[in-house]
Amino acid sequence: MLTKSDIETSVYGPVDAELQRVIASLIAVADREDAENIESDVILQARLEHILAAPGKRVRPAITLLTSKLWGGAPTEEQVTMAAAVELLHIATLVHDDMVDRADLRRGRATPSNLWGGRTAVLLGDYLFAAAAMFVCDTNNVRVIKRFAETIMELAKGELTEFIGEGNSLSSRDVYFKRIYNKTASLFTTAAESGAILAGATPVDEARMHDYGYSLGMAYQVMDDVLDFTSTSEKLGKPACNDLRQGILTLPSIMLLERSPDDNPVTRLLNGSPEDKEIHLEQAVKQMRDTRIFDECIVVADDYVRRALDTLQEFDDSEAKSSLHILASFASNRLH
Numbered sequence: 001m002l003t004k005s006d007i008e009t010s011v012y013g014p015v016d017a018e019l020q021r022v023i024a025s026l027i028a029v030a031d032r033e034d035a036e037n038i039e040s041d042v043i044l045q046a047r048l049e050h051i052l053a054a055p056g057k058r059v060r061p062a063i064t065l066l067t068s069k070l071w072g073g074a075p076t077e078e079q080v081t082m083a084a085a086v087e088l089l090h091i092a093t094l095v096h097d098d099m100v101d102r103a104d105l106r107r108g109r110a111t112p113s114n115l116w117g118g119r120t121a122v123l124l125g126d127y128l129f130a131a132a133a134m135f136v137c138d139t140n141n142v143r144v145i146k147r148f149a150e151t152i153m154e155l156a157k158g159e160l161t162e163f164i165g166e167g168n169s170l171s172s173r174d175v176y177f178k179r180i181y182n183k184t185a186s187l188f189t190t191a192a193e194s195g196a197i198l199a200g201a202t203p204v205d206e207a208r209m210h211d212y213g214y215s216l217g218m219a220y221q222v223m224d225d226v227l228d229f230t231s232t233s234e235k236l237g238k239p240a241c242n243d244l245r246q247g248i249l250t251l252p253s254i255m256l257l258e259r260s261p262d263d264n265p266v267t268r269l270l271n272g273s274p275e276d277k278e279i280h281l282e283q284a285v286k287q288m289r290d291t292r293i294f295d296e297c298i299v300v301a302d303d304y305v306r307r308a309l310d311t312l313q314e315f316d317d318s319e320a321k322s323s324l325h326i327l328a329s330f331a332s333n334r335l336h
Contacts, residue, residue, distance in 0.1 A: 007330055011323045012058070015065040018075050018083065022061045025084040026052050026091075029131050047116065047124060051095060054107050059327070060191045061087040063216075066327075067195030067209050069320035078139045079198045085135035085148065086191045092128035093155050093187075095121055100163060101246060108237040144194045151190045158183030166247040168270075176254055177218070180225075185217025192216075205315075212311040212324065219304035219331045225250035226297045229285055241281055244269065251300065255293045256284060298332075305332040 012019060030048035061083035068079040075083075098106050099113035099121040113121035129152065136148045161179045165171055192213030196206045225243065229252055233240045243250050244266065249257070253266050265287060269280035288294060308328040315321050 007326070010326045011066075011330075012062055014069065014319045014323050015062055015075065018065050018080050019058055019061060021080050022058070022065075022084045022087060025081070025135070026088060029088065029128070044127075047112065047120070048127070050109075050115070051091060051112060051124065051128070054091075054109055056087070056091070056107065058087060059220075060090050060187060063188065063191040063213065063324070063327070064195040066320045066323050067192050067212075068199045070196070070205075070209075070315055070318065070324075071199045071201060072318075076198065078141070079195060081135050081138050082144060082194050082198060083191075085132045085139075086187065086194070088128055088132035088135060089148070089152070089155075090187060092125045092132060093159075095125035095128065097159065099125070100159060101242070103238055103242070105233075105238045139194075139198060141198060144197055147190055147194060147197075151186050154182040154186040158186070162248055165249070168249070171249040171254060171257075173251070173254055176249070176251055180218060180221040181214070184221040184224075185214050188217025188220065189213035208311045208314065212308050212328075215304045215308035215311070216328050216331060219301045219308065219328070222251055222297055222301040222304065223331055226252060226294050226301070229288060230294060241285065244284065245277065245281060251297050252288050252293050253284070255296060256288055256291070259291060259293075260287075302332050305329065 027049075030045050030052055064083040064086050065075050065079065068075045094106060095112050097103075098111040099118050102113070103111050104114045105111065111121070112124050116124075133148070133152075136145050139145070158179050158181070161175075162183065165175070165179075189210055190213070192209040193206060196209040201209070227236065228243050228250065229241055231240060239245070244253050247270055249266070256264055256266055265280040265283035269277055269284065272280060305328050308331075309325060312321055312325055312328075
C-alpha cells in the first residue's frame, strides 16, 4: 500500500519546483493589497493569509503540471499559472462550501465563516474567485479561459443542487453522480484537460486527459463520502458524519435507503426530531457497516480508478505518466 511519503516523492517530486512557484503565487494574492497600509487592506490581507496558509494536498495543481509534462519538457509559465488558478479556485470553493455547510473546521483550522461570519466568508470567497480568474487570463488561451468559466458554473450548480436537496430522502444515484461531478470532478477534469491544452496536445489526447480528470475526481469524491462515515474527526480535520447530519445524502446513505426504503434510520433522521438525530445517525452507520455498504462504495470508486488508469495506457512511459498512475492508484488505496 502506498504511504503518504510515497505519494509526496512519486507524485509531487517531478513537479516540486513548479509547485513551489504555485504556492508562491498563492501567497502573493494576499500581498496584492495597496501599500498605503489602510486598515481595511491590512485586515483583508491578514484574512487572506489565514486562508491561503492552510496546508492543502495540492492534488489539483499537481495534475495540471504532470499532465503538461506528458509531452516532454518542463511546464511553461502559462502552465504554472494555470496550476495556481486551479488551486485558487479550489480554495475559493472551500470557503463558500464551509459557510453553506456551517462547518467550524477545515484541515484542522477554524473556517473563515467560523472566525468572521458568513457575509465575510462569502466576500472572501468571491475575492479568491476573481483572483483565480485573473490568473487564467494570464494564460492567454481562450479555450482554457472558457473551460474555467464553465467549471465555476458547474461548481456553483453542484453546491446549489446539494443545498436544495438537503433532507430529500428520494435522492437517487443518478442525482448523486451528477452532483459530485459538478461539485468535485469538474475541477479535476479542468485541471487535467487544461494541462493538455496548454501543452499543445491533439484533440484525442485532450479527450483522454479530460476522461482521466473526470474519473479521478469521481473516485476521489466517492472516497471522501465513505471516509466521512468511516474516519475520525481528527483524521478528517472536520466533523465526521457531517453530510448526513446536515441532511445531505451521499452514496452510502442512498444505498441504505435502496435496501430498506420503508423503514431505515436515514429516513428517521431526516424526518425525526433534532433531539434524536445522533441516535439515528449511529444506527445508520452501524447498518452501513453490517450490510457492507462501504465495501460496495469501494467497488464504485475502484471502477472509476480503473477508468482513469485506462486513459493513461496510450501515452509513452515517462516520469509524469508514472506519477499520474500512482495518484489514481492512491485514490483507491485510501479506501482499503
